[in-house]
Amino acid sequence: MLMTPGPTAVPRRVREAMSEAMPNPDVEEAFAERYEDVTRKLATVYGTDDDLVVLGGEGILGLEAAVASIVEPGDRVLCLSNGLYGDGFADFVESYGGEATLVGSEYADPLDVERVEEALDEADADGSEFEAATMVHCETPTGTLNEIGDVLELLQDRGVLTIIDAVSSLGGAPVPTAHVDVCLGASQKCFSAPPGLSTVSVSDAVWDAVEARDPETLYTNLLPWRDVSDGFPYTHLSANVAALDAALDLLLEEGLDAAYARHEAAAERCRERGRALGLVLYPDRERSSPTVTAFHVPGRATELQRRLDEDHDVVVATGLGELADDILRVGHMGFNADVERVERTMDALGAVLDAA
Numbered sequence: 040m041l042m043t044p045g046p047t048a049v050p051r052r053v054r055e056a057m058s059e060a061m062p063n064p065d066v067e068e069a070f071a072e073r074y075e076d077v078t079r080k081l082a083t084v085y086g087t088d089d090d091l092v093v094l095g096g097e098g099i100l101g102l103e104a105a106v107a108s109i110v111e112p113g114d115r116v117l118c119l120s121n122g123l124y125g126d127g128f129a130d131f132v133e134s135y136g137g138e139a140t141l142v143g144s145e146y147a148d149p150l151d152v153e154r155v156e157e158a159l160d161e162a163d164a165d166g167s168e169f170e171a172a173t174m175v176h177c178e179t180p181t182g183t184l185n186e187i188g189d190v191l192e193l194l195q196d197r198g199v200l201t202i203i204d205a206v207s208s209l210g211g212a213p214v215p216t217a218h219v220d221v222c223l224g225a226s227q228k229c230f231s232a233p234p235g236l237s238t239v240s241v242s243d244a245v246w247d248a249v250e251a252r253d254p255e256t257l258y259t260n261l262l263p264w265r266d267v268s269d270g271f272p273y274t275h276l277s278a279n280v281a282a283l284d285a286a287l288d289l290l291l292e293e294g295l296d297a298a299y300a301r302h303e304a305a306a307e308r309c310r311e312r313g314r315a316l317g318l319v320l321y322p323d324r325e326r327s328s329p330t331v332t333a334f335h336v337p338g339r340a341t342e343l344q345r346r347l348d349e350d351h352d353v354v355v356a357t358g359l360g361e362l363a364d365d366i367l368r369v370g371h372m373g374f375n376a377d378v379e380r381v382e383r384t385m386d387a388l389g390a391v392l393d394a395a
């Protein structure tokens with residue numbers, strides 16, 4: 040039983056969609072129509088009027104494409120971070136020649152929103168404005184759901200383009216997309232389709248900025264996706280798009296509010312069961328994500344993960360980076376946001392802890 044925070048288990052209807060006969064994406068109108076449908080459904084899930092783009096590549100492609108398309112050498116970018124993915128944005132910015140100002144917090148702490156205002160004031164005072172700002176909604180490696188609504192509004196009011204990674208929350212928790220210029224998602228998290236696609240919303244302000252700079256990259260350039268009526272920049276991943284289409288149908292048939300409530304219920308049960316086993320949440324109840332629960336198990340995560348897999352056939356994740364062996368993560372996103380699957384996972388974890 041696969042209970043990692045992405046990729047998730049993939050439901051049968053989504054797997055079956057991948058075994059249909061496939062149109063040629065470059066030749067047949069049927070594929071272009073399906074792509075249009077998928078972008079329309081995604082806009083509903085995102086809750087946005089902005090354009091949606093689906094790129095052929097794992098979620099990281101979307102993150103890199105956003106930076107590669109927007110950031111010119113010398114551009115200042117404010118990277119707000121309390122985790123690995125937040126820090127990673129700063130690395131992308133630097134690798135495309137931008138100047139990243141990292142406003143970082145400890146991984147167990149909230150985003151440092153006050154320092155954002157200071158950084159904006161300083162930039163205004165010396166005329167070195169920020170082109171863009173980046174942040175992560177759900178920091179999957181620590182199971183943290185960040186409050187980002189107010190800081191997004193502040194940034195947009197001050198003329199800064201906002202880029203958010205909502206890869207592990209879209210479809211599982213409401214994402215505050217009202218003041219977002221680029222919102223990034225991926226097929227293998229709460230959509231429960233296989234890995235392979237990045238989903239990207241793009242505001243008019245971003246299209247204008249990207250058009251003005253006309254990026255030289257190909258695979259990471261968003262511009263050719265603005266209008267695909269004359270064809271796609273490369274042969275699209277037709278089986279993956281078919282799967283995402285089926286996955287979005289499942290989500291929209293259920294209804295977004297029902298899906299969010301299902302994620303909350305699964306998360307709450309996971310936390311309760313963890314508490315009963317004497318486990319400590321990382322970071323805390325207030326900020327733990329409805330899509331993934333992280334337990335603080337210093338020095339034991341790898342061994343617990345191995346025992347769960349070998350003895351109980353339950354696959355969960357450890358932490359990442361420095362916290363790799365200190366955090367055990369149960370994903371309850373998409374298809375796995377199911378109280379019964381959480382119960383089975385926590386039964387197994389209880390047995391492993393008892394035997395230890």
Ligand SMILES: *Cc1c(COP(=O)(O)O)cnc(C)c1O
Nearest residue numbers: 045098099124177179204206207
């Ligand atoms: C999963 C995920 C991504 C996509 O990349 P991986 O290759 O799975 O690391 C990006 N951002 C976040 C927050 C994610 O959870």
